[in-house]
Amino acid sequence: MADQPNHPLEEVTLSTETVYEGKIITLQLEEVRLPNGQTARREIVRHPGAVGILAVHGDRMLVVEQYRKPLGKSQVEIPAGKLEPGEDPREAARRELEEETGYACGKLRHLLSFYTSPGFADEILHLYVADDLLPGTARPDEDEFLECRAITFEQARQYIREGRISDAKTITAVYAWQARRLTGEF
Amino acid sequence: MADQPNHPLEEVTLSTETVYEGKIITLQLEEVRLPNGQTARREIVRHPGAVGILAVHGDRMLVVEQYRKPLGKSQVEIPAGKLEPGEDPREAARRELEEETGYACGKLRHLLSFYTSPGFADEILHLYVADDLLPGTARPDEDEFLECRAITFEQARQYIREGRISDAKTITAVYAWQARRLTGEF
Numbered sequence: 001m002a003d004q005p006n007h008p009l010e011e012v013t014l015s016t017e018t019v020y021e022g023k024i025i026t027l028q029l030e031e032v033r034l035p036n037g038q039t040a041r042r043e044i045v046r047h048p049g050a051v052g053i054l055a056v057h058g059d060r061m062l063v064v065e066q067y068r069k070p071l072g073k074s075q076v077e078i079p080a081g082k083l084e085p086g087e088d089p090r091e092a093a094r095r096e097l098e099e100e101t102g103y104a105c106g107k108l109r110h111l112l113s114f115y116t117s118p119g120f121a122d123e124i125l126h127l128y129v130a131d132d133l134l135p136g137t138a139r140p141d142e143d144e145f146l147e148c149r150a151i152t153f154e155q156a157r158q159y160i161r162e163g164r165i166s167d168a169k170t171i172t173a174v175y176a177w178q179a180r181r182l183t184g185e186f
Numbered sequence: 187m188a189d190q191p192n193h194p195l196e197e198v199t200l201s202t203e204t205v206y207e208g209k210i211i212t213l214q215l216e217e218v219r220l221p222n223g224q225t226a227r228r229e230i231v232r233h234p235g236a237v238g239i240l241a242v243h244g245d246r247m248l249v250v251e252q253y254r255k256p257l258g259k260s261q262v263e264i265p266a267g268k269l270e271p272g273e274d275p276r277e278a279a280r281r282e283l284e285e286e287t288g289y290a291c292g293k294l295r296h297l298l299s300f301y302t303s304p305g306f307a308d309e310i311l312h313l314y315v316a317d318d319l320l321p322g323t324a325r326p327d328e329d330e331f332l333e334c335r336a337i338t339f340e341q342a343r344q345y346i347r348e349g350r351i352s353d354a355k356t357i358t359a360v361y362a363w364q365a366r367r368l369t370g371e372f
Contacts, residue, residue, distance in 0.1 A: 009253040009260050009331050019206050020213055022229045025306055027206055027213050032255060040329040042255045043208045045231055047306070067195040068304040069218060069228045074195050075304060082305070112346065115353045117302040117309055118254040118261060119268070120211055120233070125354075143226040145195050157365075160298065167301045168311075168354035175361035179343075182368075 009035055011042070024048075024082060047123035051093040052080040052169035054111065054177055055103060055130040059152050062101050062133075063170075066146035076159055077170045079148075080125075089113075089126040097130055099139050101148045106132025109186070112176055116168055127173050129186065153178070195221060197228070210234075210268060233309035237279040238266040238355035240297065240363055241289060241316040245338050248287050248319075249356075252332035262345055263356045265334075266311075275299075275312040283316055285325050287334045292318025295372070298362055302354055313359050315372065339364070 011032040020027040026046040033039055055062040055078070067074045081096035083089060090108060098104055111127040140146060151159070156174050159165040165174075180186040197218040206213040212232040219225055241248040241264070253260045267282035269275060276294060284290055297313040326332060337345070342360050345351040351360075366372040 007253065007260055009251065009333070011253050011255050013255075022215075023227070025229050025231070029208075030255060034329055035253075035331045038329070041209070043211050044256045045211070045306075046256075047303075050305070065195065067193065067197050067221075068301075069197050069199075069216060070230045070232075070306060070308040071301060071304050074193055075301075077304075080305075112357070113349070113352065114357050115254075115257060115261075117233075117307065118257050118263075118353050119236070119266075120231075120256060121303065121307070122256040123303055143220055143224070145221045147195070163299070166299065167304050168358060171298070171300050171362065172354060172358055175365045176357065179361045179364055 011035070011040075014039065043120055045121040045123070047121055048083045048085070049089070049124045049126070050080060050082045051089050051096055051126045051128065052078050052173060053093050053097045053128050053130050054078055054173040055097055055101065055105065055133055057133050057150065059154075060150040061153060061156060061174075062103065062148060062150055063156075063165075064100050064146040064148045066144070075167060076165050077167050078173055080169055090128070093126070093128040093130070098136060099141070100146060102136045102138035103130075104134045104136055105130035106134065111173065111180070111186075114168075114172060125169050127169060127176070129177060197221070197226075200225065229306055231307040231309070233307055234269045234271070235275070235310045235312070236266060236268045237275050237282055237312045237314065238264050238359060239279050239283045239314050239316050240264055240359040241283055241287065241291065241319055243319050243336065245340075246336040247339060247342060247360075248289065248334060248336055249342075249351075250286050250332040250334050252330070261353060262351050263353050264359055266355055276314070279312070279314040279316070284322060285327070286332060288322045288324035289316075290320045290322055291316035292320065297359065297366070297372075300354075300358060311355050313355060313362070315363060
């Protein structure tokens with residue numbers, strides 16, 4: 001491991017302590033050397049990464065409503081889920097779409113990938129646009145309870161304004177898809 | 187505390203254990219009763235919330251480059267920071283903009299608020315658009331090292347495509363602002 005930073009802003013790890021290892025996240029504390037030579041402690045949540053799917057049918061998109069325990073309320077979101085160990089994000093997107101909505105898709109395109117909260121977590125979220133939907137049967141995880149339906153993009157934008165849609169992946173998917181369609185990229 | 191769920195999807199907390207309490211985040215494990223009567227464990231990161239500021243000057247926006255230890259690399263982002271205890275998000279936005287860039291703003295408008303990762307964290311991020319910028323002197327936190335500059339919105343969209351901008355708040359700010367300007371909301 002390099003003792004010298006490679007970048008003028010780099011923070012060099014001096015020690016790492018794993019505080020918690022769970023089903024979804026791992027919490028680590030890292031002692032780092034700052035660019036000015038001082039030290040600081042960073043709290044870092046390690047996450048396997050996740051996928052979100054904007055499943056499009058004409059002027060409608062599929063959403064699922066589910067209870068989000070961290071928020072203490074239910075939310076309307078695009079279908080999504082975390083990556084299984086070693087799983088390709090594209091395969092995970094097809095799997096989660098089928099599990100949560102029952103739909104298979106003929107066409108799957110990468111929209112963009114982003115970090116949800118780079119100040120304290122390494123979670124990356126890969127967004128895909130799914131077209132050519134084929135209905136089937138939903139098979140959610142045993143601890144997962146959700147309601148699937150289709151809403152128009154105009155409804156989605158209204159839900160965003162009202163706060164019924166309020167998570168990073170769904171808002172990013174709706175706006176990024178709209179922006180890229182305007183520039184002819186999608 | 188209600189024993190009966192208020193919503194058909196609701197998960198009722200049976201017990202809470204605090205595993206870690208840090209400077210920025212708290213990690214809790216909650217035992218919950220699912221809608222089907224079974225129990226499950228939820229890993230929940232508690233976070234004080236944060237603000238991000240899209241500071242606009244003509245066709246340019248202010249960005250800061252800083253090293254993100256969870257990612258092991260530096261990133262280009264809009265100015266941002268977490269809320270101090272009891273702090274009003276709007277005041278936090280003015281404070282963080284001045285601390286990180288040196289600029290004060292004459293005008294500050296709420297763009298939207300979103301949850302960064304509702305599957306495991308309660309972090310909410312409040313996005314603001316700042317106009318009428320007045321230059322001053324940056325005063326970053328003592329463990330914060332960053333470089334501020336202005337880029338055009340076209341550059342920002344290019345950075346997003348290239349992955350140099352890859353965090354939820356910056357991508358959401360750029361695309362949501364673009365979308366809302368098109369509809370005349372901004």
